[in-house]
Amino acid sequence: MARVVLSQADMTRALTRISHEILESNRGADDLVILGVPTRGVFLAQRIGAIIQRIEPDAPKALVGALDATMYRDDLSRNLTRTPRPTQIPAGGVDGKTVVLVDDVLYSGRTIRAALDALSDIGRPRIVRLAVLVDRGHRELPIRADFVGKNLPTSTDERINVRLAELDEVEEVSIETRSGEARSSADTRSADAAPSARPADASNTSDTAGGTR
Amino acid sequence: MRHLLSTRHLSRDAAIQILDIAEDMAEVSNREVKKLPTLRGKTVVNLFFEDSTRTRISFEAAAKRLSADVINFSAKGSSVSKGESLKDTAQTLAAMGADGVVIRHQSSGAPQLLAETGWIDAPIVNAGDGTHEHPTQALLDAFTMRRRLFGTTGGTSGTTGGTSGTNGGSRGRDLDGISVVIVGDILHSRVARSNLWLLETLGAHVTFVAPATLVPFGADTWPAAISYDLDQTLAEVKPDVVMMLRIQSERMNAAFFPNAREYAREWGLDDVRFQALAPDTIVMHPGPMNRGLEISAAAADSAQSTVLEQVTNGVSIRMAVLYLLLSGDREALL
Amino acid sequence: MTTTPARATYLISGATLPNGARADLLVQDARITAVGTNLDEGLGITTIDADGLVALPGLVDLHTHLREPGFEQSETVLTGSRAAAAGGFTSVFAMANTMPVSDTAGVVEQVQALGDAAGYATVRPIGAVTVGLAGERLSEIGAMAHSRAQVRVFSDDGKCVHDSLLMRRSLEYVRTFDGVVAQHAQDPRLTENAQMNEGALSSELGLKGWPAVAEESIIARDVLLAEHVGARLHVCHVSTAGSVEVIRWAKSRGITVTAEATPHHLLLTEDLIRSYDARYKVNPPLRRDEDVQALREGLADGTIDIIATDHAPHPKESKEAEWDAASFGMVGLESALSVAQTALIDTGLLSWADLARVLSQTPAEIGRLADHSHDFEVGAPANVTLVDPANSSTFDLGRLAGKSTNSPYLGRTLSGRVEYTFHHGYPTVRAAQVAPSDEIAAQAEAWKASN
Numbered sequence: 001m002a003r004v005v006l007s008q009a010d011m012t013r014a015l016t017r018i019s020h021e022i023l024e025s026n027r028g029a030d031d032l033v034i035l036g037v038p039t040r041g042v043f044l045a046q047r048i049g050a051i052i053q054r055i056e057p058d059a060p061k062a063l064v065g066a067l068d069a070t071m072y073r074d075d076l077s078r079n080l081t082r083t084p085r086p087t088q089i090p091a092g093g094v095d096g097k098t099v100v101l102v103d104d105v106l107y108s109g110r111t112i113r114a115a116l117d118a119l120s121d122i123g124r125p126r127i128v129r130l131a132v133l134v135d136r137g138h139r140e141l142p143i144r145a146d147f148v149g150k151n152l153p154t155s156t157d158e159r160i161n162v163r164l165a166e167l168d169e170v171e172e173v174s175i176e177t178r179s180g181e182a183r184s185s186a187d188t189r190s191a192d193a194a195p196s197a198r199p200a201d202a203s204n205t206s207d208t209a210g211g212t213r
Numbered sequence: 214m215r216h217l218l219s220t221r222h223l224s225r226d227a228a229i230q231i232l233d234i235a236e237d238m239a240e241v242s243n244r245e246v247k248k249l250p251t252l253r254g255k256t257v258v259n260l261f262f263e264d265s266t267r268t269r270i271s272f273e274a275a276a277k278r279l280s281a282d283v284i285n286f287s288a289k290g291s292s293v294s295k296g297e298s299l300k301d302t303a304q305t306l307a308a309m310g311a312d313g314v315v316i317r318h319q320s321s322g323a324p325q326l327l328a329e330t331g332w333i334d335a336p337i338v339n340a341g342d343g344t345h346e347h348p349t350q351a352l353l354d355a356f357t358m359r360r361r362l363f364g365t366t367g368g369t370s371g372t373t374g375g376t377s378g379t380n381g382g383s384r385g386r387d388l389d390g391i392s393v394v395i396v397g398d399i400l401h402s403r404v405a406r407s408n409l410w411l412l413e414t415l416g417a418h419v420t421f422v423a424p425a426t427l428v429p430f431g432a433d434t435w436p437a438a439i440s441y442d443l444d445q446t447l448a449e450v451k452p453d454v455v456m457m458l459r460i461q462s463e464r465m466n467a468a469f470f471p472n473a474r475e476y477a478r479e480w481g482l483d484d485v486r487f488q489a490l491a492p493d494t495i496v497m498h499p500g501p502m503n504r505g506l507e508i509s510a511a512a513a514d515s516a517q518s519t520v521l522e523q524v525t526n527g528v529s530i531r532m533a534v535l536y537l538l539l540s541g542d543r544e545a546l547l
Numbered sequence: 548m549t550t551t552p553a554r555a556t557y558l559i560s561g562a563t564l565p566n567g568a569r570a571d572l573l574v575q576d577a578r579i580t581a582v583g584t585n586l587d588e589g590l591g592i593t594t595i596d597a598d599g600l601v602a603l604p605g606l607v608d609l610h611t612h613l614r615e616p617g618f619e620q621s622e623t624v625l626t627g628s629r630a631a632a633a634g635g636f637t638s639v640f641a642m643a644n645t646m647p648v649s650d651t652a653g654v655v656e657q658v659q660a661l662g663d664a665a666g667y668a669t670v671r672p673i674g675a676v677t678v679g680l681a682g683e684r685l686s687e688i689g690a691m692a693h694s695r696a697q698v699r700v701f702s703d704d705g706k707c708v709h710d711s712l713l714m715r716r717s718l719e720y721v722r723t724f725d726g727v728v729a730q731h732a733q734d735p736r737l738t739e740n741a742q743m744n745e746g747a748l749s750s751e752l753g754l755k756g757w758p759a760v761a762e763e764s765i766i767a768r769d770v771l772l773a774e775h776v777g778a779r780l781h782v783c784h785v786s787t788a789g790s791v792e793v794i795r796w797a798k799s800r801g802i803t804v805t806a807e808a809t810p811h812h813l814l815l816t817e818d819l820i821r822s823y824d825a826r827y828k829v830n831p832p833l834r835r836d837e838d839v840q841a842l843r844e845g846l847a848d849g850t851i852d853i854i855a856t857d858h859a860p861h862p863k864e865s866k867e868a869e870w871d872a873a874s875f876g877m878v879g880l881e882s883a884l885s886v887a888q889t890a891l892i893d894t895g896l897l898s899w900a901d902l903a904r905v906l907s908q909t910p911a912e913i914g915r916l917a918d919h920s921h922d923f924e925v926g927a928p929a930n931v932t933l934v935d936p937a938n939s940s941t942f943d944l945g946r947l948a949g950k951s952t953n954s955p956y957l958g959r960t961l962s963g964r965v966e967y968t969f970h971h972g973y974p975t976v977r978a979a980q981v982a983p984s985d986e987i988a989a990q991a992e993a994w995k996a997s998n
Binding site: 068072076077080117 | 240244250536541
């Protein structure tokens with residue numbers, strides 16, 4: 001059974017707070033670029049971008065983009081072929097900018113590692129920060145988030161489902177205990193470990209814990 | 214997808230997936246760092262039994278941009294020309310640890326044989342077999358058409374929004390309702406066959422124009438209109454795309470048509486025919502061109518011509534194909 | 548298995564004859580010595596329970612490639628006639644495209660002698676029509692006809708006698724010896740580098756087309772030539788509906804033409820070539836379903852006279868190759884009867900009596916095979932095949948008894964199985980097992996001594 005840990009209102013509050021924190025740490029919106037990591041990170045990045053533009057009307061129009069890290073993953077040969085998602089960098093590029101990477105769930109850290117590699121092939125930002133909606137722990141790499149919606153201690157056999165209105169009808173974050181065989185289509189939309197091969201779904205996991213395999 | 218052997222059995226979704234991934238690959242090719250680490254540690258063998266420098270270097274560039282190691286195995290000057298069988302060659306490559314084989318062969322069906330016999334357990338990419346198929350050429354042609362018609366950028370599933378091209382972008386699109394006229398030696402053309410099947414899958418209408426001797430027997434049952442009259446076809450179809458095929462000089466010696474002059478007059482895209490085309494008609498040629506025979510210099514060098522774009526796009530398509538075939542867990546596909 | 552004593556006597560008990568009657572057959576001294584019901588078993592008689600088995604006159608194949616001399620890596624006279632026995636054949640006509648070509652008395656006598664020594668089946672050599680199958684000069688047809696091999700069938704099979712004048716001359720010439728020219732009907736220019744039946748499928752697969760007209764036009768010419776010179780013509784491996792039509796027309800005019808169809812052209816179609824599996828590469832090529840149906844109907848109405856295997860063994864490496872580079876041909880002796888039952892009996896087109904006619908009686912007549920009988924009368928030579936028609940099984944490598952394994956039927960379910968083959972009164976196949984070659988050679992020696 002899934003247990004809701006963030007409601008829609010909770011999520012909106014968290015994103016608003018993160019937006020303020022980003023502006024605070026960057027001392028405004030100058031030279032700011034928000035890049036979402038597909039799939040759900042992109043929608044979260046768009047929301048953060050919208051909030052920032054509301055707070056700072058002078059913020060650059062081309063603020064938000066997408067950074068796909070599929071081609072940089074370290075687990076490609078362990079899973080069915082993944083379909084990459086488009087990368088879109090705002091006009092003006094990333095050189096010398098403050099880039100905030102946005103993802104829904106931070107888990108092993110491997111996706112962010114891949115995203116950092118992808119980013120370095122595109123340009124050389126001045127600073128790279130990381131914003132996540134949920135940090136569930138269990139890092140496998142020395143990576144931490146600068147802006148966190150909610151820290152959520154979990155065990156590895158639990159899964160975090162992030163559902164967004166853009167894709168999933170409902171809007172909430174829930175936690176459920178995985179039973180071995182219950183891998184429904186809803187599961188593949190969740191952000192957590194991929195212990196075995198799974199379909200190359202367009203809305204695949206945003207983070208993978210290789211260590212649970 | 215385990216292998217890419219033909220476009221005949223490629224589904225619409227699979228084709229569009231390849232075209233969309235090629236869009237991502239095209240963006241990589243525009244960057245300063247034109248390389249992805251994706252296939253690091255993998256070995257791609259270019260097994261070419263037939264000379265084709267263009268296709269070989271296109272696959273080579275694609276593999277290298279994905280960080281794969283490339284071994285070029287040319288049949289010329291190797292044991293293959295001394296009678297080594299395809300089976301022995303395949304088993305040798307398997308023993309060397311090839312992770313993927315790109316094969317060009319003069320015999321139709323040779324790639325399918327490699328894929329199905331168990332001589333080698335690696336993804337096989339058909340880079341042209343006999344007069345059968347040349348699937349990556351058809352895919353790059355479709356990709357080129359799609360980009361010309363719908364623009365280069367654009368969002369699927371609303372990922373970013375607001376940055377789409379003027380026509381909404383190419384991603385996710387098929388070629389529904391587009392009319393394509395393919396002119397020339399259909400009989401011996403694997404490019405024509407692969408294009409026909411793929412274009413049909415993507416919803417385009419294909420017309421073949423050729424001298425009757427160069428129309429394949431039984432092609433009347435194919436999903437293409439057949440015409441022997443280029444002027445009439447161009448006037449009636451008003452095509453979105455005109456694709457000219459290369460005429461091999463040996464065809465003239467085999468009595469398929471009287472001589473080059475008559476061919477150029479009846480079936481060549483000369484200046485007069487080119488001028489009569491609508492200004493946004495796309496002019497394509499898989500190369501290498503016989504200027505003055507099947508296509509005039511003016512047509513080949515015009516803004517409507519996509520000849521060089523096709524070369525560029527070939528690398529993106531082949532990157533997409535190599536990515537799809539080589540990156541995943543093959544055991545999981547079984 | 549113990550060695551059967553030479554000159555043993557066998558009682559085939561309760562076999563079903565082609566006409567449907569049930570009978571016991573007593574086999575003694577290479578002859579059928581009694582036919583009846585409830586024949587006594589007697590002392591020293593080996594009884595074979597043939598209940599449920601159909602007895603056919605020993606099958607005769609007018610078109611076999613035994614490959615010896617010259618291509619012994621594919622087949623020898625011994626291994627090929629062993630394959631024949633496994634398939635229920637007691638006589639085979641060996642095609643002339645050996646190396647050297649069977650175009651002289653010496654070669655045909657050698658082939659015949661090898662067959663006699665092996666003892667699995669009667670081997671009758673076919674002589675080449677032209678020297679070296681080159682299609683330029685007539686070979687020593689007379690010498691072959693008058694040799695110990697007494698050749699009556701002449702063929703350049705594998706190649707077409709395409710020169711009209713040469714074809715006319717050969718028809719006229721063999722008439723002198725009551726011979727027949729067996730033509731491989733294939734216009735060479737229309738089939739240059741051809742790979743499969745010409746049609747939408749060949750165009751799709753990118754394999755060079757082999758038009759039906761390349762066969763039909765040669766048959767049409769040849770029947771007219773045969774009529775003109777009043778000679779006997781036999782058409783090898785008819786493969787198209789159009790060819791059946793031409794032959795039907797020729798027969799209606801009274802032209803003395805006979806024709807054969809192969810088992811594979813009666814069962815398999817070109818669609819199999821989608822796999823590019825060279826086991827399906829054969830000359831003439833597999834055709835469309837319409838052609839298969841026309842051939843079956845042709846056999847049923849007598850337009851096509853016989854089934855002949857065109858057994859064409861090839862070594863593995865000749866078939867494990869890209870389609871263009873692979874050899875043409877399929878082995879067919881071991882599977883012929885099962886294919887015929889599957890395609891013709893199971894479909895209700897032919898009766899067992901019809902099958903006996905097209906696989907034994909008529910091919911023997913066309914080839915002027917001496918001492919052949921199909922009526923199971925007392926005194927007839929004891930060449931008998933017992934088949935279990937109820938056996939339906941997957942055709943596998945264990946069914947092949949020749950040297951090569953290029954069978955298109957491996958893995959396919961076929962009806963019927965040869966249980967016993969008697970050649971000259973001794974069993975070459977017992978309980979579906981081919982008898983060992985030394986035993987058969989000894990039996991052949993004994994038979995020869997008694998004649």
